[in-house]
Amino acid sequence: xxxxxxxxxxxFGLGLLLAAGSxxxxxxxxxxxxxxxxxxxKWLAKQQFRDGHFEAAGGQFSSAxxxxxxxxxxxxxxxxREGKYADNIRKCVDWIIDHTQRNGCIGELNAPxxxxxxxxxxxxxxxxxxxxxxxxxxxxxxKKLEKILTxxxxxxxxxxxxxxxxxxxxxxxxxxxxxxxxxxxxxQALRACRNxxxxxxxxxxxxxxKYLKDCTLPSGGLIYSLHSGGGGERPTxxxxxxxxxxxxxxxxxxxxxxxxxxxKPVVPVDRVGQxxxxxxxxxxxxxxxxxxxxxxxxxxxxxxxxxxxxxxTWSGYRKHFFDFLSKTQLEDGxxxxxxxxxxxxxxxxxxxxxLDKGALPIYQR
Numbered sequence: 001x002x003x004x005x006x007x008x009x010x011x012f013g014l015g016l017l018l019a020a021g022s023x024x025x026x027x028x029x030x031x032x033x034x035x036x037x038x039x040x041x042k043w044l045a046k047q048q049f050r051d052g053h054f055e056a057a058g059g060q061f062s063s064a065x066x067x068x069x070x071x072x073x074x075x076x077x078x079x080x081r082e083g084k085y086a087d088n089i090r091k092c093v094d095w096i097i098d099h100t101q102r103n104g105c106i107g108e109l110n111a112p113x114x115x116x117x118x119x120x121x122x123x124x125x126x127x128x129x130x131x132x133x134x135x136x137x138x139x140x141x142x143k144k145l146e147k148i149l150t151x152x153x154x155x156x157x158x159x160x161x162x163x164x165x166x167x168x169x170x171x172x173x174x175x176x177x178x179x180x181x182x183x184x185x186x187x188q189a190l191r192a193c194r195n196x197x198x199x200x201x202x203x204x205x206x207x208x209x210k211y212l213k214d215c216t217l218p219s220g221g222l223i224y225s226l227h228s229g230g231g232g233e234r235p236t237x238x239x240x241x242x243x244x245x246x247x248x249x250x251x252x253x254x255x256x257x258x259x260x261x262x263x264k265p266v267v268p269v270d271r272v273g274q275x276x277x278x279x280x281x282x283x284x285x286x287x288x289x290x291x292x293x294x295x296x297x298x299x300x301x302x303x304x305x306x307x308x309x310x311x312x313t314w315s316g317y318r319k320h321f322f323d324f325l326s327k328t329q330l331e332d333g334x335x336x337x338x339x340x341x342x343x344x345x346x347x348x349x350x351x352x353x354x355l356d357k358g359a360l361p362i363y364q365r
Contacts, residue, residue, distance in 0.1 A: 029356060036326050037353040041076055043333030044069060044346045045088050052091030057341030063099065063107025063121025066092050067128040068347040074131050075354040075363070093132055096125050100148055104155030117168025119159060123185030126152045130192040131360050149198045156186050157204045163226045164211030177227045180215060180237035183208060184286070187244040192362045212241050213255055220262030235266045236279045243286040246293050257302055260312075263287070269317045272324045281338060284321060285348040291317045292355045293365055318356075325349055 029037075047069075048054055054065040070092035073085035080089050101109045106129065107121035126149065133145040159170035165178030166186045187208055194200040215222045221233030222241050238259050245256040267283060269291070292314050294302075299312040328335055337345035351363075358364050 032326055033322050033353065036322070036329055037076075037350060039329065039333035040335075040346055040350045040353070041073070041085065041333075044072065044343065044350065045085060047343050047346075048088055048091060052093075052095030054092075054343055055341075056344050057337070057339060061121065061340065061344070063096070063118065064124045065343050065347065066095055067107070067121065067124030067126075068351075069343065070096075070128045071124070071131065071360070072347050072350045072354070074128070075351065075357060075359050077357060077359050079135055080132055089132075092128070096129060097144075097148065100152075104151030104153075106148065106152050106155075117174070117182075119166055119168055119170070119182050120185055122152065122155065123182070123189040126156070126189035127192045127362065130189070130196045130198065131362065133198075134196040134361060146198070149193050149196070153190060153193050153198055153200055156190060157201055160186075160204060160207060161211075161227070163214065164207035164209075165215075165226065166208075167225075167227075177225065178211070179225050180212075180222055180234065181240055181282070183211065184237070184240040184244040188362065195361050209245075212245070215241075216255065216258065220258040221266075222259070233262075235263055236283045238263050239267065239283050239290065240286040243289045246290060260290070260299075260302070264312065269312065269320050272320045279338075281345050281348040285351055288317065288321065288352040288355060289363065292363075295365065321352065325353065 044054075052066070053062045054069045055062040056065050070089055073089050073092070076085055077083060078085040078089060080086060080093060083089075096106060099108050100106050103109075105118060105122050106125040107118060109118050129145060129152075130149055133142065133149055136142040136145055155170075156166070159172075160166055161171040161176045161178045163176075163178055165180070165183040167174040167177040167179050168182055171177075187205075190200050190204065211226070212222070215226060215237075217223060217233055219233060220238070221235065222238045224231030224234050224237065242256050242259045242263065245253075245259075267287060269287075272284070291312050294312060294314065296313050296315060300306060303311075325335070330336070333346075334342045335345045335349060336342065355363055
């Protein structure tokens with residue numbers, strides 16, 4: 001275990017190279033787009049329960065929703081001490097700490113309202129607390145957060161399957177079952193912890209990199225699970241895998257490029273809203289992160305022979321997707337949600353809307 005992972009450190013330099021042509025920052029967004037984000041944030045804040053938690057439809061996924069919502073408020077620029085949503089952030093932190101387990105699992109463990117399992121919540125809460133930890137100035141509180149995050153990393157490592165991925169629950173509890181989307185959640189949480197100075201084992205990152213490679217079909221699409229024998233190509237998981245690889249510094253390696261070549265025609269950005277599909281919120285939650293990281297000329301650097309009118313750029317993606325978000329936002333600020341619910345949808349969309357603010361290290365180029 002060590003603090004300096006070479007592939008992660010390399011990612012920062014490569015990220016700057018890919019994002020050489022930076023688009024407008026958050027303060028330069030149009031009044032319409034700023035208004036869309038502000039309405040969404042106000043609506044989301046009203047969904048917080050008195051004890052500090054958020055939840056999805058049917059009272060499920062409380063840990064995951066609390067971690068995601070807390071991160072969204074941090075992206076706005078508020079902190080645990082100041083800003084429009086400081087009180088919301090503080091309540092999220094207090095609830096998550098109160099629901100952290102002795103074994104290192106952050107969030108509720110084996111609770112009936114956790115939906116598919118506890119590792120989604122663990123991942124999103126770990127990511128959120130890592131951003132809080134990085135800005136914490138109070139020595140006693142910082143030490144407490146360091147202990148929580150160190151234990152959280154250890155819990156993730158011990159939960160990793162023999163094939164290198166993660167499932168809805170730990171490998172021991174889930175008979176070594178793995179699933180791509182949960183794996184991506186853990187990768188980003190580990191990267192966020194490492195960025196904040198928490199020790200992360202190199203072996204865990206190497207194992208998941210191999211896992212994602214083993215999940216890749218010749219077409220470039222990723223399968224649902226190695227344990228279950230595949231399940232066919234999944235564009236949603238493939239998009240998330242690109243984001244996770246960018247998180248670990250894998251920008252120029254052949255595998256993310258192969259995934260991107262597969263995804264680009266399957267999820268065309270110029271038809272956002274016209275071809276909504278299952279898990280489209282989740283897909284664009286990660287696809288936006290990928291294209292934001294590419295910036296204006298990153299795609300061209302990865303694919304030098306691409307035609308000018310066929311390149312992925314953040315400004316192009318933002319135009320189409322932000323138009324969609326503005327047109328589909330309801331008057332009170334929320335968006336109609338998938339079965340998981342409108343809180344989840346708002347968290348996904350507000351993450352995309354606020355990437356340009358660059359408020360959090362995990363979402364900076």
